[in-house]
Amino acid sequence: MEDRATITLTVNGLTQTRAVDARLLLSDFLRHDLGLTGTHVGCEHGVCGACTILLDGRSARSCLTLAIQADGATIETVEGLGRMGDLGRVQQAFRDHHGLQCGFCTPGFLMTITDMLRHHPLETDDQIREALSGNICRCTGYQHIVDAVRELARARGPLT
Amino acid sequence: MKPARFDYVRAESIAHAVEALAGAGGDGKVLAGGQSLMPMMNFRLVKPSVLVDINRIPDLDRITLEAGTLRLGALVRHRMTAEDVLVARHIPVLHAAMKHVAHLTVRNRGTFCGSVCHADPAAEMPMMTLLLDGTIHIASPRGTRTMPARDFLIGSLATALEPDEMVTAVDLAIPADGTGWAFEEFSRRHGDYALAAVAVLMERRDGRARNVRIAMMGIADTALRLSDVEAALEGREGTAEAFDEVVARLKASLAPNSDLNASADYRRHLAGALARRALADAWDRAREAHMEPA
Amino acid sequence: MTAFDASVEMRPKLVGQRIKRTEDPRLLTGSGRYVDDMNPQGVLHVALLRSDQPHARIRSIDVGEAFAVPGVVAIFDAGDIAGDFKPAIPTSRMKGYYATPFRPLAEGKVRYVGEPVVAVVAESRYAAEDALELISIDYEPLPVAVSKDEAAVDGAPLLHEEAGTNVIISRTFARGDVDAVIAAAPVVVKGRFRMTRKTPMPMETRSYLAEWDRRRQALTLHSSTNIPGIICDVLGTCLDLPGNRIRVVAPDVGGSFGGKGSLNHEEMLVCVLARKLERPVKFVADRMEDLTAMSQAFDETIEAELAVDADGHLLGLKADVIGDIGAYSIYPWTGALEPVQVVSFLPGPYRMEHYRGRVRGVLTPKPPTGPYRGVGRPSSTFAMERLMDMAARKLGMDPAEIRRRNLVTAExxxxRTGSGIIWDRSAFQECLQGVCDLVDYPALVRQRDAARAEGRWVGIGFASYAELTGIGSRIAVAPGMPINTGTETASIRIDATGAVTAAFGISSHGQGLETTLAQVVADELGCRMEDIEIQHGDSALVPMGTGTYASRSAVLGGGAATKTARVVKTKVLKAAAFLMDVPAEDLEAEGGVIRARSSNATMTFREVAHxxxxxxxxxxxxxxxxxxxSESYDPYLGTACASTHLAMVEIDPATFAVTVTRFAVAEDCGRIINPLIVDGQVHGAVAQGIGAALLEEVVHDDGGQLLTASLADYLVPIASTMPQIEILHVEAELPNNIGGFRGMGEGGTIGAPAAIANAVSDALAPLGIEVDTLPVAPDRLFRLVQAARASASG
Known part of the structure; x- marks a missing residue:
């Protein structure tokens, strides 16, 4: 029983070891301890989706996860999807379709969509909109985001 | 919005978990999916002295078929319940309900048992557990016990769980072959907590409704089984008149609260409208399943 | 114009194209930098104990053991910082107005739930929040009048005793004799319309980081603001710092929609504390704090009466508006911004001789209302467009036809409207016709009628409106406000590498202005877009800048960019002419290359610069x-921008949920710089309008307590809420400004609520229901239908 511990985890392919307070949120750990400020904090009660990351391959709210829980886990964040000049395909689709404006919700959408493309049927716009509905965007009205996901889902083909 | 300090225990086993809870002096909390607990901790509405993380306990993430029941372990995530073939085959009403549970990312983490323990009056799992005559498996340093769901859920965010106890699994009774079912829910937006929801099971024998089970949520401080309404339909033909009458009785029996999203009158109307649809759907499905002569 | 001046009009290259945004690569890779992404050495974090009382005197504050919490550095209340600043005063030339002083922490008494009272400064936000739990404030509750109607009456408890009243704003706009017209009119319709309180809810919460430079005795505030210039000026005054020792920088900003377009308590506070403690001080609001205390919007009641002749021509309109402006008159816009704009724009885009609009702004114990996308016009359009439909229904006239008969025509x-607004040429009529053509309106009507015949609740609604955008110095953005919002400066330089840096006073926070202004500069200068860096969001960039608000930046920024680029280009060509030994008139520049027409000789910008x-x-x-x-641009007057929205809805009779099945927009935003970006702005604004129509409502109970303090209670549109939005760009004769641009960032929020309210009313027309309050939440609709059925059977 402790309120502080040392954790080791893999973030975007790199192994990281840090001492953390038990109560430190994974969102704060990624942003402020590791300096991965691409993961954003929009509500800290699990509603807005801005802080979404991949935890062992599935999307998760980093504001509802303790850093200490991620000991031994594999985390992927927006920084792992691609770089300026070498965007990942979800990032590129967002750029092509103007799927972002202020960019604050964007990393959360990109991570959720990465999960969607890996694991979920996205054959209709309704399915796409439903799968996106745990992420709030206040700028785009979602239409260009849906356009981007539609294109990605078609390129992916049906899930087997 | 940052949680208050707590001591953290990564439980290796159920015994380890309940021992840690027992040592917490009455304000320990179990962390499973964290999708309800963590927001409350971030708001500092809940400030446990000890947080017992059960996510690493082996074998709790199983859905197993026992005699006449499906057993859902304490780490069965909503996504697993939604995608599970046993659930889809044996309890289609639960499979249908899962479509309404929050959003993709929350379903990846949130657990069935955690939701039952959280006992939100507008969440699906407590209601489905009531509908399916659920049995709660409970462990503590004093041993294990089971409890019917109807005794377990005692109020809004309140259960019969003792401070040193944790839920290890929930058993759901598999409805008889050919049981008709329906699930209806309304929320302001997709994935929101329900303003009201209803789930119905009924068998059909000799052209009459049998073993009628109706559960609702969003209409009281806990999910409800509507035994009086069930009894009123029991043995009757599934006619529009019968359903209308039963729904009228249902509406008269409800005393919902008014809140931000819904006045009591609207909730009563909504409950009736959803129940009316659900009763007819369940009846129709039951007929198809039994293929009885008309 | 000289012969070598290749203007945008003559040779468009980038303007008008769907250019992908230059902002995107950084924002898509997590390389953007928002205020909370900055953590300078030694930064301290602030958490605030906020009032839980709507109106109370602060008797005493007990910090208990809060200082003993590990990591706590300091704790402040108003008394501790009293000598460190002067309050901000939101002055105005309006008659009878009282400017409420604005301070970082409540002094003496609190005036709304959520007002900051005590600040804890600690090494982490976690520690600061730990300390908050140990501090208690002893309040003496004071009487409250929570609703604007109660607060407006004589003898109501006063929030600001010095004002002598809660009604600090009172204005009337009038033309003609509306009472006589209404008395004699064949058709009169009236209603009491209300758009409830709303919060802007940008995704990034308000975030501030102040750094005190001991060496220079200078302050830098990194702020999630969209008005860095205005904030810099006011804080310079409040903190007694000259402009060369205070700088306000807005880095990447995660949306505002108006919510970050005013001075905030916390913004002043971090500056005061950073100077006092000589350490960097950061405050990042959590979502609950933003929902509780960010400036809010709407909250007017509009009692209006419209007179029409038998052919549906508008005769006159009279309105009495009361606006709930919250506990403070917001800096710099004042509490008049929203409610006065309602009466200014109420006559709409229509020809109508007689008008009288009276407005009062009332102080109440709630967060201040401030700018929100659309400002006043969502409410005014809602009321006026409802009245138009009510009149049409009374006359048995098609709602499109009554609009066609009254929209101001090209000639x-x-x-000049009855309130004094001057509509310049814009596609008023063409947008109405355009949206009808876009959706095949007659077919849509048949579709609705067929559904109605089956007993389904399906309806169609229009909203036509016009707005003023890109306003120059002739008109104050807020009534009587002494700040100059009518000019914009661009400063462009080419350095020795040939790189172009263009700096502005605007402050992009999602609009993509780095892209659109680069398009304008590249076209004007003849350089490559990738050689341009657009700088903005920094008070130190140009001598006077205010920021981005009121749909001004494309018009004013684009105009300043054009003027300045032309000056710089003249210098480039003059140098090139000397270097190439040809007359400057012989040279043209394109894609970063300067070419002599006569000889085909070339030099690059880089070579010339070197x-x-x-x-x-x-x-x-x-x-x-x-x-x-460096040139500034002032369009003097504003530019009209017209649009018509059309919504089709279906209502579920079991749940009373409204589903928007079609949504179409025809709009005139002049010359389009980047259609991709314009579409995105329309989609986003319409989504917020749909939110206002169906979901979003800030609710305070009778005791002034906020009931919608989380995103589970304050509902905004999600992907599954939204229909596909169809857009038609109508390009009317261009406005008389440089570039021919119109502002277009706000329109969607203006038209959508009214269009949906009209569609819902149309769907329920068989029951005689007229929607008068937004949002039309299921419960509200249920009660309307219950009442209609009761009165029909009674």
């Missing part, structure tokens, strides 16, 4: 000029 521009700056004596000293320019 009537400029048209010669100018780095090669001593290459250009004789008396001819050599730096390749820089």
């Amino acid at each position: 009537e521009f400029p048209y 010669a100018v700056y780095a090669q001593m004596g290459r250009i004789p000293h008396e001819q050599r000029e730096d390749l820089v320019g």
Whole structure:
């Protein structure tokens, strides 16, 4: 029983070891301890989706996860999807379709969509909109985001 | 919005978990999916002295078929319940309900048992557990016990769980072959907590409704089984008149609260409208399943 | 214009194209930098104990053991910082107005739930929040009048005793004799319309980081603001710092929609504390704090009466508006911004002789209302467009037809409305016709009628409106406000590498202005877009800048960019002419290359720049000029921007949920710089309008307590809420400003609520229901239908 511990985890392919307070949120750990400020904090009660990351391959709210829980886990964040000049395909689709404006919700959408493309049927716009509905965007009205996901889902083909 | 300090225990086993809870002096909390607990901790509405993380306990993430029941372990995530073939085959009403549970990312983490323990009056799992005559498996340093769901859920965010106890699994009774079912829910937006929801099971024998089970949520401080309404339909033909009458009785029996999203009158109307649809759907499905002569 | 001036009009290259945004690569890779992404050495974090009382005197504050919490550095209340600043005063030339002083922490008493009272400064936000739990405030509750109607009456408890009243704003706009017209009119319709309180809810919460430079005795505030220039000016005054020792920087900003367009308590506070503690001080609001205390919107009641003749021509309109402006008159816009705009714009885009609009702004114990996308016009359009439909229904006239008969026509521009607004040429009529054509309106009507015949609740609604955008110095953005919002400066320089830096006073926070302004500069200058960096969001960039608000930045920024680029280009060509030994008139520039028409000889911008700056004596000293320019632009008047929205809805009779099945927009935003970005702005604004129509409502109970303090209670549109939005760009004759641009960032929020309210009313027309309050939440609709059925059967 402790309120502080040392954790080791893999973030975007790199192994990281840090001492953390038990109560430190994974969102704060990624942003402020590791300096991965691409993961954003929009509500800290699990509603807005801005802080979404991949935890062992599935999307998760980093504001509802303790850093200490991620000991031994594999985390992927927006920084792992691609770089300026070498965007990942979800990032590129967002750029092509103007799927972002202020960019604050964007990393959360990109991570959720990465999960969607890996694991979920996205054959209709309704399915796409439903799968996106745990992420709030206040700028785009979602239409260009849906356009981007539609294109990605078609390129992916049906899930087997 | 940052949680208050707590001591953290990564439980290796159920015994380890309940021992840690027992040592917490009455304000320990179990962390499973964290999708309800963590927001409350971030708001500092809940400030446990000890947080017992059960996510690493082996074998709790199983859905197993026992005699006449499906057993859902304490780490069965909503996504697993939604995608599970046993659930889809044996309890289609639960499979249908899962479509309404929050959003993709929350379903990846949130657990069935955690939701039952959280006992939100507008969440699906407590209601489905009531509908399916659920049995709660409970462990503590004093041993294990089971409890019917109807005794377990005692109020809004309140259960019969003792401070040193944790839920290890929930058993759901598999409805008889050919049981008709329906699930209806309304929320302001997709994935929101329900303003009201209803789930119905009924068998059909000799052209009459049998073993009628109706559960609702969003209409009281806990999910409800509507035994009086069930009894009123029991043995009757599934006619529009019968359903209308039963729904009228249902509406008269409800005393919902008014809140931000819904006045009591609207909730009563909504409950009736959803129940009316659900009763007819369940009846129709039951007929198809039994293929009885008309 | 001289022969070598290749203007946008003559040779469009980038303007008008769907250019992908230059902002995107950084924002898509997590390389953006928002305020909370900055963590300078030694930064301290602030958490605030906020009032849980709507109106109370602060008797005493007990910090208990809070200082003992590990990591706590300091704790402040108003008394501790009293000598460190002067309050901000939101002055105005309005008659009878009282400017409420604005401070970082409540002094003496609190005036709304959520007002900051005590600040804890600690090494982490976690520690600061730990300390908050140990501090208690002893309040003496004071009487409250929570609703604006109660607060407006004589003898109501006063929030600001010095004002002597809660009604600090009172204005009337009038033309003609509306009472006589209404008395004699064949058709009169009236209603009491209300748009409830709303919060802007940008995704990034308000975030501030102040750094005190001990060496220079200078302050830098990094702020999630969209008005860095205005904030810099006011804080300079409040903190008694000259402009060269205070700088406000807005880095990447995660949306505002108006919510970050005013001075905030916390913004002043971090500056005061950073100077006092000589350490960087950061405050990042959590979502609950933003929902509780960010400036809010709407909250007017509009009692209005419209007179029409038998052919549906508008005769006159009278309105009495009361606006709930919250506990403070917001800096700098004042509490008049929203409610006064309602009466200014209420006559709409229509020809109508007689008008009287009276408005009062009332102080109540709630967060201040401030700018929100659309400002006043969502409410005014809602009321006026409802009245138009009610009149049409009474006359048995199609709602499109009554609009067609009354929208100002091309030959009537400029048209002065009854409130004094002048509509310049814009596609008023064409947008109405355009949206009808876009959706095949007659077919849609048949579809609705068929559904109605089956007993389904399906309806169609229009909303036509016009707005003023890109307002110059002739008109104050907020009534009587002394700040100059009518000019914008661009400062462009080409350095020795040929790189172009264009700096502005605007402050992009999602609009993509780095892209659109680069398009304008590249076209004007003849350089490559990738050689341009657009700088903005920094008070130190140009001598006077205010920021981005009121749909001004494309018009004013684009105009300043054009003027300045032309000056710089002249210098480039003059240098090139000397270097290439040809007349400047013989040169043209395109894609970063300067070419002599006569000889086909070329030089790049880089070569010219290098010669100018780095090669001593290459250009004789008396001819050599730096390749820089700084010009300001003032369009003087504003630019009208017209649109018609059309919504089709279906209502579920079991749940009373409204589903928007079609949504179409025809809009005139003049010359479009980037259609991709314009579409995105329309989609986003319509989504917020749909939110206002169906979901979003800030609710305070009778005791002034907020009931919607989480995103589970304050509902915003999600992907599954939204229909596909169809857009038609109608390009009318261009406005008389540089570039021919109109502002277009706000329109969607203006038209959508009214269009949906009209569609819902149309769907329920068989029951005689007229929607008068938004949002039309299921419960509200249920009660309307219950009441209609009761009165039908009674």
